[in-house]
Amino acid sequence: MKKLYFNGTIYTMDENHPTAQAVAIEDDKIIEVYQEVPTDWQGEKVDLNQNVMFPGFIDGHSHFVGCANALSQCDLSQCYSFAEIEEAIKAFIQEHDVKAGEWVVANNYDHNFLAEKAHPDRIVLDRISTDIPILLVHVSNHMGVVNSAGLKKQNIHDDVADPQGGKYGRFADHSLSGYMEENAFIDFQKSISSFDLDVLKANVAKAQDLYAKYGITTIQDGMVTKELYPLYQLLAHEKALKMDVVGYIDLENSRELYVNDPQKHQYYNHFRLGGYKIFLDGSPQGRTAWMKEPYTNSNDCAYPVHSDEHLYELVHRALEDQAQLLAHCNGDAAAKQYVDTFEKVRHDDYVEQTYRPVMIHAQFVGNEELKRMNAIDMIPSFFVAHTYYWGDIHIENLGYPRASRMSPVKDAINAHLVYTFHQDTPVLAPDMMKTVACAVKRVTKNGVALSQEQSVSVLEALKAITINAAYQYHEEDRKGSIEKGKQANFTILEKDPFKVDVDELETIQVTETIVDGNTIYSR
Secondary structure (H helix, E strand, C coil): CCEEEEEEEEECCCCCCCEEEEEEEECCEEEEEECCCCCCCCCEEEEEEEEEEEECEECCCCEHHHHHHHCCCEECCCCCCHHHHHHHHHHHHHHCCCCCCCCEEEEEECHHHCCCCCCCCHHHHHCCCCCCCEEEEECCCCEEEECHHHHHHCCCCCCCCCCCCEEEEECCCCCEEEEEEHHHHHHHHHHHCCCCHHHHHHHHHHHHHHHHHCCEEEEEEEEECCCHHHHHHHHHHCCCCCCEEEEEEEHHHHHHHHHCCCCCCCCECCEEEEEEEEECCCCCCCCCCCCCCCCCCCCCCCCCCCCHHHHHHHHHHHHHCCCEEEEEECCHHHHHHHHHHHHHHHHHHCCCCCCCCEEEECCCCCHHHHHHHHHHCCEEEECCCHHHHCHHHHHHHHCHHHHHCCCCHHHHHHCCCCCEECCCCCCCCCCHHHHHHHHHHCECCCCCECCHHHCCCHHHHHHHCCHHHHHHCCCCCCCCCCCCCCECCEEEECCCCCCCCHHHHHHCCEEEEEECCEEEEEC
16 A cells, blocks of 8 residues: 655645645545645655646647657658758668668658748659658648659559549649548558557557656547557557556447447546547648638638538437547638537437537637537637647738637637647647647747737646546546545646746646656656
8 A cells, every 4th residue: 555645836726725735645546635734644755845746637639659650750840841851761761771662651741841832742752762662741640742652552543533521632744743631641541551569569658658758647549440449458458558548439430449349438457438539621731621711822711521411420420329529620610510510410319418529629710619619518629839830830821810819718718618738649749838838828930929819827728738638538526636536646847837937838847747646757
């Protein structure tokens, strides 16, 4: 039996008692929270000293195995031209002794920040190799590029038809450029997916360390497919997970996995299913997010992934299965479609319980939709770090007035909604304090201030990654705040975020991450 208490500055995120001087734990549970330091405690004492304690941070949305997979791929995040991409992939091929016919996957390129201001094409990639199939994955994970060897390996020819809800890029002569987006890209990725189990398991361990470094104690895998589900069963069976992972099943293609899962909503060695996931549109920085009004210098509003009729069927299935539904919505048109459809299904089926559906990203959700979300208990999970990382690109793509309001967290608060934050890892590192800073400051990389009307306080930002996030997972009774009876999950920071200058928020480091009373990360 492990008994100890922490003594120092503690922020509980409990509205009734927001601060404490000490917290006592026994094994994996909090057994007492003290407003004054106890004098009669019989157990180990841990002084926080200058550090401060919070409830364990909770990831609002990410792709955990995607993060693990990315650790074995070629990272292009520091490439700013086609030439640098070529150089990085050639070095990766040489370092890993890649043979002809073996796939090379390179991730995190962003055409917005390349000197050419364009996506590479298969001609560029063919300069790297005509024997090794190469796939480039855009940082958004919504588009990518493949070389001629890759197209040939997958038996894709110039006469291939564009699938519904996605497209293949073409040159002027109508031959394939190697560029793909949305469904076309997702289907292509699935067609080449294969992994070395031992390598992936090692990468899962590294990925957990990465999340723990940023104070995260509960992780999401936001798209569990038929291929990933057995992997999670194996990881749980082998007790390879040291923090909770909640998986969301691909509703479109793998519904039976959720319906037939015997452990639904119950953790088995730190893994459980939380519900379903669907996509409704694409990426604003890739100009594939579905908007009500066209992108600048264009008549294009992008497009939906699903028709209204098919989305109605998907929402109906989720509610029929009494499952929480997560929907990727970036554009305001996609957000409206999601809210409209939920309202219609509820009305038609006389449904009261909606199981807390989540609007993932909610970048440009309209204020009217936010006001309507309350009645269906819908939660916006904001990718609010977009304000910094891609805010300048959104200004180019949408104009300042529209871009300025992106990630409208304050409007969500005014609409009395529960809201959460995320980094969509591996799109961004799961850096929670950077995200908190972005929500408070709302300033782009180039120093442009976005709408300060949507700025939130430090407390409001921290709620998004603690108590609110626990609510999103239906786990507010055991996580999200430091209260008697809840899990002993804690994040310890080196500085008090309520007492530093706003520009210091993102520099605050996690010194320790504790799950079920056990330290899983210590700086």
